[in-house]
Amino acid sequence: MTTDIPTKTRSRWVELVEIIEDARRRYYLHDKPTISDTEYDKCFNELLDIESKFPMLKSLDSPTQSVGGARSEMFEPVTHLSRMYSLDNVFDDQELKTWLDRIDKDLGQTPHYLGELKIDGLAVDIVYRNGLLSSVATRGDGTVGEDVTYNAQFIPSIPRALTGKPPSLLEVRGEVFFELAQFDQINSELEKSSKTEFANPRNAAAGTLRQRVDRREEEVAKAQANSKSSEKRLATLRTELDDAITILQKLRLTVHGIGAVDGAKLASQSESYQLLKDCGLPVSSHYQVGMDPIKFVTYWQEHRHDVEHEIDGVVIKVDNFELQRKLGETARAPRWAIAFKYPPExxxxxxxxxxxxxxxxxxxxxxxxxxxxxxxxxxxxxxxxxxxxxxxxxxxxxxxxxxxxxxxxxxxxxxxxxxxxRDGSEKKFVMPIVCPSCKTNILAVKDADVDLRCPNAKSCPAQLIERLFYIGSRQALDIEGLGSKAAAALINEGILKNEADLFDLTEASLIGSEFFTKAVSAGSKSNQINMAGEKLLSQLEIAKTRPLWRILVALSIRHVGPTVAQTLAKEFSSLQSIISASGQQLASIDGVGEIIAESISEWFSIDWHQDIVKKWQGAGVSLEQTAPKLLSDHLTGISVVITGSMPGYSRDGANEAVTSRGGKVSSSVSKKTDFVIVGANPGSKFDKAQELGVPVLDADGFAVLLESGPSAARSHLGLS
Missing domain, CATH: 2.40.50.140 (Nucleic acid-binding proteins)
Structure with missing residues (x-):
């Protein structure tokens, strides 16, 4: 029970979840990180420690229950043929020596190592079939990434066709990045155009590869076909398209690994690099085989600024593939490789x-x-x-x-x-006692909080702008025309008082707005909305039909992220059913628990929150869960738990494969569980299943269950 959790601990858990979720969102989805890796790791480890002592705090949306990376929904999902792992890090020679000693001990020998530079770019997964480019995807969560194949065609170093004698199937891992000279040139051009510069080359690469060039091409085509489109607008759209393609052409690729492969037998990392070279793929010229790892680390620490791109360290890998397989992987990283991170400048x-x-x-x-x-x-x-x-x-x-x-x-x-x-002119920082945006007195929500907050959530302009921006974000309602500048204009220009009236916006609402209307002569007000206004209104209409779970996320209920929202949407038929549910009903749902249930009940008890729901419903926003179309019903009444990575499925994809056949996916194993599905790197749920005698299915057994039902799955296991 949460009553057994000390108030200070509970408050700290809430704070840590917020910090980590915000850091992940800004790093993975917006490419704008705000806290250091060290601070992130410290918060994450503290959260792990709290949840190990108080397991009842865990929920499906707790950062400890999911991989850091996420796939944005601006692109189609791509399931990698083999998982893309992260790397464990070391930060000094002693930590590296400890890792090397462990490798020697585990293998009973000292292996040959391969050393290479750790490029600070965007990790990608590239698949070639019969020598032809098939797909390019970002890393995402390591299992499912974003399909950026269309954009990748403009990057010169990603060949459309391989040379030599390529395998029939070749999955390649690499890094997309900007050379420093190109990065400086891009930022210089942005500065001249009074546009926001990129914070660093990594952000620039991520932002560039995630442009929707296809949508820009569609906009140009529509404008060309529309006789009412002005030459000026058409020229602007063409310029924006040309600029997007030009910056993509400045990206570079370096490959550093192989995933799935058919039609080639490879014995080592270095041998695979020779194959990649022979196929015409760009391999770094700086890698070395059979070197002394300590000397390799030291050399590149002294020469890190001599290369044409950013590096944040080096990577040391066991070269031999058989030895790699012997060492294996943890849930997140291979045991046969380590990243040595250099101290920052x-x-x-x-x-x-x-x-x-x-x-x-x-x-x-x-x-x-x-x-x-x-x-x-x-x-x-x-x-x-x-x-x-x-x-x-x-x-x-x-x-x-x-x-x-x-x-x-x-x-x-x-x-x-x-x-x-210091010369004596320096001054101490004094934390303001009022909110700089609305002048409300700021305070600590709980006695143990180190963070101060503005309690005026209803009408604080800064909070309203941030909430509107969040509503438009990819993980909420994915409204393309509702970015940070549009959100600021809606509030600062007095178009909206709060988010309740968002879906009541019309052309008339936007007339007179400097941001949403066409430019006219000084002193006059325009009576025509511009492209930004048109896009916002059209996207709001689309957003009205978004699924119920996205509506829940958009409401900014504390602790209700996409995973918990989807769980709630599946459990209840409508938003009204969620509102009417008791705290006990909500808390009993797998993956929700008492803290989240309390947060949900509290949110819907506030009058102006109720007003948001009423106005959105009145504006035509769908607040009911559309029943998913069942592929079949032969898993009806069956409860399963899934642990580990399933080949060919993301976590949500594996869950959906069960629920689309009438089954239920639970987050915990009990005697009532019918099957536990075990993929690669399973967690403690596998141990629990064995302890309770619950039938365990591997990937093949899972396929039988989905195809033929529970009886066939039991027969597959040799059970009656």
Whole structure:
């Protein structure tokens, strides 16, 4: 029971979940990371520790229950032929030596190693069939990524056809990136155009590869076919399309591994690299085989700035494939490879001011405004300071010269002050007592909270803008025309008072808006909406038909992310059913639990929240769950638990394969469970199944269950 959990612990769990979810969303979906790898790992490990002591806190949407990466829904999903793993990290020579000693012990010998540079770009999975390009996908969650094949055709170093004698099937792993010279040129052009510059080469590569070039081409085609389209608009669309293709053509690829392969027998990593070269694929010229790992690490630490692209370390791999198979993998990373992360570059700059921002949940976050300075490949002038206690801990004053680094060569982070350069003019930062956006007194929601929040969720402009932006995000209603600038315009120009009236917007609502209407002469107001206005209105109509789980996510109920929302939508027939459910009913659902149930009940008890629901319903937003079409009903009444990675399925895909046949997928194993489906790298649920004597199915058994039902699955296991 949650009553057994200390208030301070419960409060800290809530805070950690918010921090980690926000960090993941900004890193994986928006390519705008805000906390360092070290801080992320610290928070994640603390959350693991809390949940190990209080298992009742776990939910399906807890960050500990999912892989960090996520596939955005702007692109079609692609299931990788073999899983793309992450890498474990070491940060100094002693940690590397410990890893090398463990390899020697596990293998009973010292293997040959291959060393290569760790390019700081975007990981991709490329499949060739009979020598021809079949698909290009981002890493995603390691099992399912985003289909970016269309965009990849514009990248010169990704060949459409392989040379030499390629295998009939070849799955290649690589990194897409910008060379530093190209990155500087791109940012220079953005600056000249008064557009937002990329924070670093990795973000630039991710953002560029995720452009919807196909949609731009469609917009050009529609404008050409529409006799009412002006030449100016058509020219603008063509320029935007040309710019998108031009920047894609500046991307580069380096391959560094092989996944699935048919038609070739390979004995080692180095042998596979020779095959990739023979096929015309770009392999780094900097890899070495049979070297001393310590010397390799030391050399490239001294020469890391001598290469044409960003690196954040080196990777050491056991070269022999048979030895790799012997060592195996953990749930997230191979045991036969390690990444040595170099310490970030440190520079000094002037701390001009410390300001605060207001987030979607009202969290007040101090951030540093500094003299622009180049560090790790890009110019930086802002850095988060997280909370007032962090400012005190770092001992920094406004006016200080400060040490700055990019943690993980990505996140700008102030380390501390250069105290010897103080001249007495420096000032202490004083945390404001009122919200900078709405002037409401800020406070700690719970006594144990280090974060301060603005409690004026109903009408604080900053929170409203962030919530609108979240509603339009890919994980909520995926409204393409509702970005950060559009959200700000809707609130700042007084078009909306809050999100309740979002779906009542019309052309008349937007007339007079500087952001949503066509430019006219100074002093006049336009009476025609522009492309931004047209796009927003058309996308809002589409959003009205989104599935119930997306509506739940869009409401910004604390702890209700996509996974919990989908669970609720499957359990209840409509939003009204969820509203009417008791806290006990909600808490009894697998993957929900008492804390989330309490949060849901509390949200719907607030009058202005009820007003949002009523107005959305009145505007025609669908608040009912559309019953999924069953492929068959031969799993009706059957309850299964799935653990580990199933070949050919994402986590949601495996669940859907069961539910689309009438079955139920549970998150925990009990005596009532009919089958436990076990894939690669299963967790403790496999052990629990064996303990309770629950039938266990592998991938082949799962296929039998889906195809022929429970009786056939039991026969497959030799059971009556």
């Amino acid at each position: 440190v520079v000094t700059t002037k701390l001009l001011d410390i300001k605060v921002s207001v987030g979607r949940t009202g969290r007040i976050t101090p951030f540093a405004h500094m003299q622009p300075v180049k560090v790790a490949g890009s110019t930086v002038e802002m850095a988060t300071l997280h909370n007032e206690q962090e400012v005190i801990r770092k001992g920094i004053l406004i006016g200080d010269t400060v040490y700055l680094r990019k943690a993980g060569d990505v996140i700008p982070e102030i380390i501390g002050a250069v105290e010897s350069l």
